[in-house]
Structure formats: structure tokens, C-alpha cells
Amino acid sequence: MNKAWWCLTVLPMAGLAADVPADREISLTIYNKGIALVEHVRPLRMPPGRQRIEFAGVSAQIAPETVSFIAPGVDLIEQNFDYDLLTPAKLMEKAVGGRVRLIRVNPATGAETSEEAEVLSTVQGTVLRIGSRIEVLREDNLPTRVIFDKVPENLRAQPTLSVLVNAAKAVDAPARLTYLSRGLDWNADYVAIFDESRSETSLQGWITLKNESGTTFANARAQLVAGDVNLVNGEEGYWEHQQQRRNANQRRAGAESTQRQQLGDYYVYPIKQLTTIANNQTKQVSFLDTSGVEATKGYEIVFVGFESSDEPRSADVRMRFSNSKATGLGEQLPSGVVRVYVRDVRGQAQFIGEDHIGHTSAGSELALKIGDAFDVSVQPTLVGTRRISKRNVEYAMSYLLRNARPTPVVVTLRQDGLWRENEVLKESLKGRRTDSDSFAWDVNVPAQGETTLTVTLRNGW
Amino acid sequence: VRWPLLIPALSLALGVARGGERVEVISPRADSVSVTIYRDLFALITETRTVDLPEGPTTLSFDGVVETLLPASAVVADLGRELEERNYDYEQLTPRSLMARSVGREVLLMRTLPGGKVVRSPATIVSASDDGVVLRTGDGTEALRCSGLPEHVVFERVPDELRHTPRLSVRLAAGPAGRRTIRLSYLAHGFAWKSDYVARLDRRATHVDLKGWVTLRNLTQTSIQDAQVQVVAGRPNLLNVEDGGSSLLEDNDYYDERVLRAAREDLLQLILEEFEWDSEQYDGHPSLLGGCFPVSPAGPHRLASEDIGLELEEVVVTGLRGSLIGHEPLADYQLYRLPWRTDLRAQQTKQALFLAKRSVKVERYYSSAMDAFHGSEDEPALEAPLLTLAFDNRKSSGLGEPLPEGILRLFEPGPAGDLFSGEGEIGDTAVNEPVEVALAGAVDLKLDVRTDTHEREADSERAALDIATAEIRIENAKGVPVTVEIRQQMHEHNANAAVARASQRPMRKHGDLAWRIRVPANSGAMLSYELHRPQTDAD
Secondary structure, eight states: OOGGGGOEEEEEEEEEEEEEEOOOEEEEEEEEEEEEEEEEEEEEOOOSEEEEEESSOOTTBBBBBGGGEEETTTTEEEEEEEOOEOOOOHHHHHHHHHHEEEEEEEETTTTTEEEEEEEEEETTTTTEETTTTTTTTTTTTTOOOEEOOOOOTTEEEOOOOEEEOOOOOOOOEEEEEEEEEEEEEEEEEEEEEEEETTTTTEEEEEEEEESSOOOOOOOEEEEEESSSSTTOOOOSSSHHHHHHOOOTTTEEEEOOSSSSEOOOOOOEEEEEEEEETTTTTTEEEEEEEEEEEEEEEEEEEEEOOOOOOOEEEEEEEEEEESSSSSOOOOBBBBBBBEEEEOOOOOOOOEEEEEEEEEEEEEOEEEEEEEEEEOOOOOOOOEEEEEEEEEEEEEEEEEEEEEEEESSSSSEEEEEOOOOSSEEEEEEESEEEEEEETEEEEEEEOOOTTEEEOOOOOOOOO | OOOOSSSOOOHHHHHHHHHTSEEEEEEEOOOOOEEEEETTTTEEEEEEEEEOOOOOOOOEESSSTTTBGGGGEEEOOOSOOOEEEEEEOOBBEEEEEHHHHTOOOOOEEEEOOTTSOEEEEEEEEEEEETTTTEEEEEEEEETTTTTSEEEEOOOSOOOOOBSSSSSEEEEEOOOOOOOEEEEEEEEESSEEEEEEEEEEEESSEEEEEEEEEEEEEESSSSOOOEEEEEEEEEEEOOOOOGGGSBSSSSSSSSSSSHHHHHHHHHHHHHHHHHHHHHHHHHTOOOOOOOSSOOOOOOOSSOOOOEEEEOOOOOOEOOOTTOOOOOOETTTTTTEEEOSEEEEEEETEEEEEEEEEEEEOOOOEEEEEEEGGOOOTTTEEEEOOOOEEEEEEOOOGGGGOOOSSSEEEEEEEEEEEEEEEEEEEEEEBBBBOOOOEEEEEEESEEEEEEEEEEEEEOOOOOOOOOEEEEEEEEEOSSSSSSSEEEEEEETTTTTTEEEEESSOOEEETTTEEEEEEEEOOEEEEEEEEEEEEEOOOTTO
């Protein structure tokens, strides 16, 4: 840890500077939208009067408009966030109109000569006035060192926040600085080890915290907030946002409450111990560890429109479970990715697929997509159509379901995307209406066998 | 309580010292490793490690993990005590990070004057970024490598947070001391596998000998020794890493498998190019932090990195006749396991045989699909049909094995040894599923296709009709007889059409009308048909 990052400097207007120690306390509240509330508590010792205080080591991705500075007996006059990175080019640019020293080395003798120069321009090369001569820096391609006497105050190696304050009398108390910062994000990662034969799964939940703020937060008190914080001009577009709110694999929303600490509409996950969140670090903390949760596997396939296919289409494999108390879970699940594993014949856990879940309240039913079934497929054939009227067409479909597995399976086949008026005229197996524009059939397919489902539908508007 | 105690400033250091009581244990390497490779260029690595844990709070670090590790996927099991947190630090030690992390530190500036004299002077790094390095020297503030003199800095030590390799570590609560065997698993990018099929046709063109090869690649910089290796055939659901998932592919929801395969191939090339770029760095053109104040064009130039040819790849073929690697079901996929332990060296490619079937019954024909209702504009059109190989993946055809997706290459007997006839892709194919693969455009075989559409007005007895006719002349310039399959595609718009006339009775194939026509050597054949479709605006 670089201690220099953590100091708060008081620069009285008189020009005196005093170093004060680093953060006494730092708290982070991290939302899973790439934003965090950061609070620094630092000891402040200053004489009375108007002066500038500098906070070095704040997040490089600070949102300066959200800063709040509170110290007893100190009035805030104005605040600035300047982070003009100190680079060679910037250094020269800021020296325009000022003086630098040139040290040239004679290539033949090695003798050094030093002279003062005034910087005139840094556009497409550096133009200097040396005495009465005008020269372009290093036009002769000979070695020339440029020495700067001082670094301009607003060029810095680290992001720094400065506040102009006024105090009626001397202050020796903690100052509190809070602001929102980007670059800190978290999401949940789940590990499910699914045991199909016992119809159960284990579920471990991890909070994965990523710090890409450019700053290390040492010994911080951290808590994570799950919820759908609305951010104006967020990085994600409207569509992504809607996607996150809409959960295709959530089959029924839950209404159970849990013991989890709540903050408004959000759930809070505190990290128990003080933790150092290093820049570029990924940190994971466990928040859920259960086993024996009821879970089943199912095959599903959806057809939109009426087309023949030359090749069989694999059925989707889904793992269905509920996070209600009754099934052994009883926890709300913050948004994240569930990675599903099964044990192979040697008992080793192997990865079989992953799916995203949204914020899922307890008691919800989920059907996670695991992958495509290698051995269970459906091949649709459009057998024929018949136009009944201008607006009504009859479709005769034949679906060939194949199962190469050693056990029988049930495939839920859904014909979707129908028009406003639709009905099933004939079916080889009793199906059901799933919504206004789709029907579904639960088709049994024997082990290493085939089943053909034939359906005649009327579709119109 | 926001600030429970007004702790003096010293206590931070004290806190660090207290934190220092935490013992760090480093596990240098795995005892045994299992690598399961998936199609989408990643693998599940499962390691067994033996560690001696002390009694107190412990930070346990794992060295030697594959550098492309996906931290969110890591699982540490059998620890026997509470895991407080898991950390992954990927700030690697590079010339760039070394400089950036040494801001505020004292270094030695080495400057070579004309004539060769080296001047050493202490300096402090004030700022370091991609736009250059600013130093404070005894003379004042200066920029590094902007004077035109050869300059470099010497560092006293490597900052603690920088590592040669990324490191995964876990913070453990206090617990009983002792030796434990723990399991660490994680997903890592940069592993690839594919399957390829070689089919050799017999002289009668009715059967093939079919061989399937698995090709494995380790594209990472990490060599894995003595690993148990398996590959998974099938398509797990995956999400892009940007969305918190495990895949580097943009979007796993490719409806068309060909698009998915192309995306995978692009990604593979990207990974290979990145490695090339990396190895350039290691080969003496380190990408240091650069950038100076504006200087005239004659100023210092950075060395241009040269293109270095990459010949690091090594192919090892392990499959011998009779030593097939077997498969077992894994959930709804197929798992192929190498029966012996093997090394997966960095940048290595390995091949093994997973399928060898003699005399699989096949059909070889030329196929062409068309729709007479959508005749092409520049008719009459001459079309070359596609050479096609079809078989049923059944025991009764001599096969009946799961076939992971891959490229099938057909070889046919020629006058002087086998000839390569073409290649095509087959998708994941379960037992009892049919396979039909187009391999190449036909040579010396042409279809002269003429189609026409017209309407027939309604009259007192008959409804209005759209009528489509097709006249197809097949010219076989080959010295052998061929079979041609012609398909009239039937989609939603014309599935209500009836065959009014056909020179030969059609069969039904996947909803389409199909004709198989035998054409003798150096000869021709003819197919004509007429379709009637009730008009769509009829009420």
C-alpha cells in the first residue's frame, strides 16, 4: 500500500501546508449497477481561517457532483475535483510562457552546457526562446534534457479532491467525505451441483466484487446492496435494463419474506470483516450455502411459425427449482449467473451450463436453461396448409421427437407466435393452451425411441 | 456507530501489523489436474492440492493456476474451515505495471552520455501513465526518455501487489492446524477441441470407412503436466463474460449453428493473434510506458516491433489403431475421456481417435433444391448440383454412435490412390438421427432449369389458381452413372400446392417434394412437373 495516497493535506491560503494522517475509516456501499457510495473519515487538524483542503487518494472515478464534505465547525465554500494527469506533454504545455532549463551534451566532448529558455508553443513541436534566438526543441536531434523547476499544482499523479473551507476557530476533529463512484460493481455467482437421480441440487452463492475504479480501498467496511437502482444516463441502454427486469427463466414470482436485512427496496449483504479491496481485484464472499434443494430436469422446445427442418433441433434442457422455504432454500437470490455442475461417472463435478437470474424474491419458481440436449431432438415438418378464408389458414404439422437416451423423457413442445384467432383442430395427443398465442404438448418419448406428434391448427386474424 | 473510537493515527499501522499476524501459506502446484475442454474455447480445470494449514487465520494462495482463469467460476472445496473471502489479483508484473506501481518510489536513473559514460543519479517517480513518465531528479523535474540520451531506470524491488502470474488466494478463519487435501476448480479460457471425420468410400460407392479424430489445443501460456483430459460434446448454455458469464463469444444464442462455428473460429484466431502479440513483448520489444512532450519529427523514435513468425506449435498424434478414446453420457452431453494421463503443454495440439467404423452404409448422390414458384430471372439457368453423402446413424447401418459436430472429409478411390472429393459440416448427431452433408459442387454434371409461373382465372366450375411448371434437363458428362436428387421446396407460401403433373412420381422429404433420378454415363435425363396452388386472395 502506498501510504502517500492516503493523506489529506491542508493548504492554508497563506501558503503553509500541513500533512495530516490517512483514512481513519472507509466505508463502501456497492450497488450492482457499477456504482458505489464511498465514505472516507479522516482526521482534520487546521488553524482558523479560509483554506484549501486536499483529499488525495479518492476514487479515480469519483462523480464530483455527488461529493459531500462534513466537518464540525468547518464551512464549505467551494469544491473542485481536478485530475489532470501529470505527463511529460502536460508538463511542457503548462510551462508555456514560463521558463525551463536546457542541458545539452556535446556529442564529441561529452561536455554539458546549461541555459535558460522560455517555452513559446507546444503545438506540433516545442518552440523555445533562448536568449534572443528562437529554436525548436531537439530539431538537431542532439540530446537535450529539459529541466522543470516545479510541477504545476493541478497536475497530479493521483486523483485529488480539493475543498475551499472556512473555520471560525482551530479544528481538530474527524472530517467525513462521501461521494458516488463508478468502477465498483458486484454481482452474485452461484454454483449448483445438480443430482438428477435424487432430484436435488446444492446451491452456493458468492458475491463477486470487482474494483476497476483505479483506486485501492484499504481496510474498508463494505456492504453490498441488491436492487434495481435507477440511474439516469447509465451505461446500459433501456433495452438491457428491461432485459434485466424481465426474467425469461423465472416462471413464477415469489412472495415470501426472509431474514435478510433490508434497506428500502433493497437487500443488504454486509461483509463481516474489514477488507482491502485492491484495484483490479476480484473478491468473492460467500452468502449462501445450501444443499438438498428440490430440483428437477425438463426438456422444452419452442417453435415460432410453421416450417419444415432438414435437421433435428435439439431440445432445451432446463433445471427447475424454487427458492421457497418448502423446497429447502427460502432465500431471495440477488441477480447473477448460476453455473450448474453434475458429477461424472467417476464422481468428479463437471460443468454443464450457466444461466442468468434476475433479482429473485423468495418463493419464486425458476427454470434455468442448462443447454441443448445432445440426445433429445425434435424435427418439424409442415405437412400442408389449407386456406379457409382470406384471414384463416389451416396448418398441418408433424413433429418427430427422438430420444437416444437410455431412459424415457417428456418433452414440452410449444407452438408459439400464432395470430389473434387460433384453435387446435386435430391433435394426436391432448395439449393445452399456454397463452393467447401458443399451445403446448407434453410428449412422452420412449428410451431410444421416437414419437410423432401431429397437430392441425387454424390460425387467423 | 460510525467512528467507534478515536484511534490515533498509529493504529492504522498497528492494524496492518495485526493483519500481518495472518499467516500466508502458498501452495506452489497441484498434485493432480483434470482438464475438461468445451467447444467454446474454455476448459474446466480441477486440481487436487495438499496444504499444511496453521491454526490461526490464514491466507492461502494458489500458484501455478492457468493464467486465463475466470475468477467468478472458482470453487475451493474440502478446506475444513470457514472461508472468509476469495481474492483474485490479476495485476501482472509487466514493464508497464512496474513503472506505474512505483510512483512515489525512489529509483536509480541511468543515463548514458555520448562517448559511453554512464551517469547514475537517484530519482523519484512522480507520475507514470501510458502518456509517459515524469521524474524528480537532483536537477529538478524531468521526463524520462525524452532527452535523446539513452536512459533507463533501475528499480530496487518489485512492488508487492505485482505478480509474475495472476494469483488466486483465499482468506481463511482460524481453525485446527493440519494437512489437508483440497480441491480447486475453475473455468479457464484458451482451450479448444474439435472433431474431424474422415470417410473413405468403397469402390461400389455404397459404404464408407469412417474415422473420427479429436483435436485438443492448449492455447494458454501454462503447461499442464500429467493431466486427466476429457472433452464435452454438446452445447451448454453460456453467457458472455460481459454479462457475468463464462464465454468469450459475443452471444451464445446463435440460431444458426454455422454462425456459431464461424464465431468460434474468429475467436480462436483472436486468441492466437493475442499470443503472438504477447510473445513479441517477451522477445525484446517490451512495451514500456512512452510519451514525451512534443518534439520535432526528427526526434526520438520508439523501436517498431517486428513481425516475428510463430512456429511454436507442435502437433502430437496419440491415437493408434485399437486404442480408441471412449465416451460416456454426462448429463445431456457426451463426454470423451482420454484413457491415459497426458501433458497439455502450452501452445500444444494433440489428436486422438474416438471413432473407427468399417463399412458404414451410405448414399452418395448429387442434390439440387429449387422452387418453381420463384423461378430465377436469368433463366434458363445452368446449375451444378452438390455432391452429397447421406447416412443413418444407426446400428443397422453399421454406425449408431454419437457424432459430435465437425467437418467430414470424403475420400474416394481414384485411378492412383484415394482422391479428396470434398468436405462439409455435420452438427451434433445423436444415435438414430439421419445425416446429410453437402461436400462439393459437381463437376461435369449440369442441370438446365426452366421454370414458369402463370395464373388461371376462376370460371364457373373452377377456382383461380397459380400454376408453376419446371422443366429440368440433367446432363451427365461423367464416364460413370450418377444419382441426382431434385427437391421442390415447400414452404408456408406454397405448402397448399398440389402436384398436377410429374414425369416421375415424387417422394416426400422433410415436407418437400423430391425426385431421385438415375442418369447413365455420358448421357442425359429429364424431369418435369406442374404444381397448382389455390390463389391466396380467394375467400
